[in-house]
Amino acid sequence: MTATRVDAEVIRRLPKAVLHDHLDGGLRPATVVELAETVGHTLPTTDPDELAAWYCEAANSGDLVRYIATFEHTLAVMQTREGLLRTAEEYVLDLAADGVVYGEVRYAPELNTNGGLTLAEVVETVQEGLAAGMAKAAAAGTPVRVGTLLCGMRMFDRVREAADLAVAFRDAGVVGFDIAGAEDGFPPADHLDAFEHLRRESVPFTIHAGEAHGLPSIHQALQVCGAQRIGHGVRITDDIVDGKLGRLAGWVRDRRVALEMCPTSNLQTGAATSIAEHPITALKDLGFRVTLNTDNRLVSGTTMTREMSLLVEEAGWTVEDLRTVTVNAVKSAFIPFDERKALIEDVVLPGYAAAL
């Protein structure tokens, strides 16, 4: 097959799947400004364009801890029913506008209880907002299926509670689990109890690993905790020398463990040096199940269309490569097999065939 190069407008229309995207990192700047006004929260600026620029500047500091600190302002407007409903609905509509046909949204309910909502009320409200967004997107002719991953914050002590919540809401839109927050100093095995509980209850989970910390973090996530996917995982390259895979890298490739890679986010946190050199390209070429993701659309000033365009422009990706990572993502989604199969056969492949 001849490799096909594509321009930005073609990319925008391609069907996309995103497995790694944080609800609290993807708000519309204008929504943050409006909601902040209603709850009396002071922002760095009340101009939406300036706020968007402020986020990118803070996120470009090259420091994961400072990057995470930018979430203060989005979380401030996500403490009420009104704020959660609106941000969840807009989240879905923004994915649909970006050509996303399947998305997994993740957030930590423990960070949304300052306004008095219980953990269960937070999850119910977000699901209500997501459902409203999915109904509107479908009515507009751009259907998108969004599943939820609940996160525990790895540096706090409520991870097990969050895992219990994922078990409780597994038949109500929650499809899996994750731990988020600062990776360095907070290894996955600290929360082994939560992961063992999820395994006993057959709830799939991914773990942020191999972003700020290296191979030991990825090893723990997979071989001690039992994660089915890895969030980021860029440091798996530490186990590949001259194209030869070590045992852990071999496990990841051969067991088809999806790597949820987020190029722009990695540049901002210093986990990668450029789009051209980002490990996603080498790992794709080595046959790893790589997936392409946005991580935090507001904080990183990005979209799936932009991430795809960057790889095409700066790393030589073709439309076939974009199709590969999209199919990879749907294959490794935490929804049932029959739904994944239908999405690939009825939506993703026909969409790429039309573009080729």
Ligand SMILES: [Zn+2]
């Ligand atoms: Zn993330």
